[in-house]
Amino acid sequence: MEIIKYTEEWKEKWDEFILASNNGTMFHLQKFFDYHTPGKFHFDHLIFLEDGKMVALLPGAIKNGVYESPIGASYGSIVTKDVRFATAMEIVSTLKDYCKQIGLNEIILTSAPMVYERHQNQNLDFAMLWQGFSYSLHYISSAIKLNPYTDILERFAPTTRRNVRKTISDFKLRVEINDRYDEFYPILLENKSRHNVKPTHSYEDLLKLKELLPDNLKLFMVYLEDKPIGGSLMFVANKTVAVCFYNMLYYQYEKYKPIQRVMYEVVKHYTEAGFEYVDIGVSQDTKAENPMTPSMSLIDFKEKFDAKTIMRNTLHIKL
Numbered sequence: 001m002e003i004i005k006y007t008e009e010w011k012e013k014w015d016e017f018i019l020a021s022n023n024g025t026m027f028h029l030q031k032f033f034d035y036h037t038p039g040k041f042h043f044d045h046l047i048f049l050e051d052g053k054m055v056a057l058l059p060g061a062i063k064n065g066v067y068e069s070p071i072g073a074s075y076g077s078i079v080t081k082d083v084r085f086a087t088a089m090e091i092v093s094t095l096k097d098y099c100k101q102i103g104l105n106e107i108i109l110t111s112a113p114m115v116y117e118r119h120q121n122q123n124l125d126f127a128m129l130w131q132g133f134s135y136s137l138h139y140i141s142s143a144i145k146l147n148p149y150t151d152i153l154e155r156f157a158p159t160t161r162r163n164v165r166k167t168i169s170d171f172k173l174r175v176e177i178n179d180r181y182d183e184f185y186p187i188l189l190e191n192k193s194r195h196n197v198k199p200t201h202s203y204e205d206l207l208k209l210k211e212l213l214p215d216n217l218k219l220f221m222v223y224l225e226d227k228p229i230g231g232s233l234m235f236v237a238n239k240t241v242a243v244c245f246y247n248m249l250y251y252q253y254e255k256y257k258p259i260q261r262v263m264y265e266v267v268k269h270y271t272e273a274g275f276e277y278v279d280i281g282v283s284q285d286t287k288a289e290n291p292m293t294p295s296m297s298l299i300d301f302k303e304k305f306d307a308k309t310i311m312r313n314t315l316h317i318k319l
Helices: 009-022 083-103 123-132 158-169 181-193 204-210 251-256 259-273 296-305
Strands: 002-005 044-050 054-059 061-063 064-068 106-110 134-146 171-179 216-225 227-236 242-250 277-282 308-318
Touching: 002 083, 044 061, 044 083, 054 083, 064 242, 083 106, 083 123, 083 259, 123 308, 134 296, 158 259, 171 259, 181 204, 181 216, 181 227, 181 242, 204 227, 216 259, 227 251, 227 259, 242 259, 259 277
Parallel strands: 064 106, 242 277
Antiparallel strands: 002 044, 044 054, 061 064, 106 308, 134 277, 134 308, 171 216, 216 227, 227 242
């Protein structure tokens, strides 16, 4: 097994491999990385070859003697098909040898949670731990396991259930799937400003992502009559998981419970579409000194939709 650096000539084969992989996501696609302004990142993506054929891919970058993945994305780390444990061991040892040979002193890898895998298999994690990696960080995230054979509302907490039913019967509230990013982005900006932060993506970023990956972004807008009051921007990570990347509302309309209604519509949509999970994202207290500090109120809110804890883990090794 050998590692070569990614070049543009591999672009089509890279994305084909990701789409056919066991644990790849939209955040591993070269088409996804294309949304970044040229020059914003210097990527050092790696291709693992065996007898000239791809067996694994690793998007990332080198900085100050450290290989880190992801860079410019939510999830990274090694992407494979559903490989045997012996192959996982060889992939990890090949990566370590390669990084040592080019003079690096550390590797930091953050993968998607295990629910993103088509066939859940922790052989890569164990291979890394056996070969000297250790966990350096855990983020708490929440995901709803979708089940077409159970009533969605019956799974929600009683108060949430009543609120959703009220939005359907009493309020002139409707949810529409559309591309009105011009209506959604002001809501996103206002929400983020309440916490003195800016969105991860600019308005232009979202339009570029929608252009590059039209099937991977889906915007659920909530309207009170004809007034946009909230919305959920979903990223389709792969065929298994859809991610609530932004859940936003105008707070002056909070009494109408737009987020509870849109979450119902999101869960309903992706259940009917055959997905296995809706990931509602991480729940960390961003103002705390320790980055792992959980946001208890946010976790409690997500649990009202029958969301369960999944972890986003970071593995690292000093070489």
